[in-house]
Amino acid sequence: MKIIPPKHDECIKEIFRNKVVLKHFISDILGIPVEEIRSVRLINTFLWRKYRGQKLGILDVLAELDGEAKVNIEIQLKIVAYWDRRQIFYLSKLFTENLLSGEDYSLLKRCVGISILDFNLTDSKEYHNTYYLMNRKGELFSDVFEIHTLELGKKLEGNRAVDDWIRLFNAESEEDLGMIKTKNKGILEAIREVREINLRGRLRMRYEAHVKAARDQRAQESYAREIAIKEGLEQGIKQGIAQGMEQGLEQGIERGIEQGQARVNLLYKILIENSRSEEIERAVTDTEYQKKLFEEFRI
Numbered sequence: 001m002k003i004i005p006p007k008h009d010e011c012i013k014e015i016f017r018n019k020v021v022l023k024h025f026i027s028d029i030l031g032i033p034v035e036e037i038r039s040v041r042l043i044n045t046f047l048w049r050k051y052r053g054q055k056l057g058i059l060d061v062l063a064e065l066d067g068e069a070k071v072n073i074e075i076q077l078k079i080v081a082y083w084d085r086r087q088i089f090y091l092s093k094l095f096t097e098n099l100l101s102g103e104d105y106s107l108l109k110r111c112v113g114i115s116i117l118d119f120n121l122t123d124s125k126e127y128h129n130t131y132y133l134m135n136r137k138g139e140l141f142s143d144v145f146e147i148h149t150l151e152l153g154k155k156l157e158g159n160r161a162v163d164d165w166i167r168l169f170n171a172e173s174e175e176d177l178g179m180i181k182t183k184n185k186g187i188l189e190a191i192r193e194v195r196e197i198n199l200r201g202r203l204r205m206r207y208e209a210h211v212k213a214a215r216d217q218r219a220q221e222s223y224a225r226e227i228a229i230k231e232g233l234e235q236g237i238k239q240g241i242a243q244g245m246e247q248g249l250e251q252g253i254e255r256g257i258e259q260g261q262a263r264v265n266l267l268y269k270i271l272i273e274n275s276r277s278e279e280i281e282r283a284v285t286d287t288e289y290q291k292k293l294f295e296e297f298r299i
Contacts (some may be wrong), residue, residue, distance in 0.1 A: 007169040024186020028161035068111040078118040127154040
């Protein structure tokens, strides 16, 4: 029987609300004995911005570990340009957000990023990688930043806890969940949570709405591309009269596609930064509403 994939954004957030799951997951990924994790608590997942022009940081799951370290857990289903810089951006804001003017640097807390990636970040066989601040000799410079990546698409080579967590995130059916043979208390609790989540009609409706929105967005992007190509052809023909038909067509098509897609991408970015992300789905499916937003933001 098909289930809401645990790696789906809404599902994974629900799973990590369970403190047993959260504590064991952090323990298994960071290599800390679970008995040494005295406390873990979820905190606000929005990073403040001091100035209007600054980028707002939005994290998936943010936890504080024993009051001494912050752990950001994110799920990324699609490849992102400049992913490394994006990750450092979030950790940097997380590192500095609570330090007030005049306060001592000793108050800054260690920040750990755990990224669950549904794409291959590297060409190596390793699916769990850890990154630190080190010099060229491999000597640790500082432990304030620590980044872990789990690449879900790579071939698993063992039956460690990390392998079973990846099997859990990749599960698409009840049968897949049943294939995970483990005694890990956190993973067993996560499997129980996934099964319970799939009994909730409201979350399933939200998941299906998300799938529909993603499908509609792809259709809208395809439509925007077709329009851009058409406009590019027209522009190319005009340029071709003066510059030579072949060169003009090529330049016009390329420019038209870039301009059309750039407008759509800029609109989505502005909606998110203005806390109006709920309007994206309507903008995807309603071209007239999209034109209205173009005029509103003068795009």
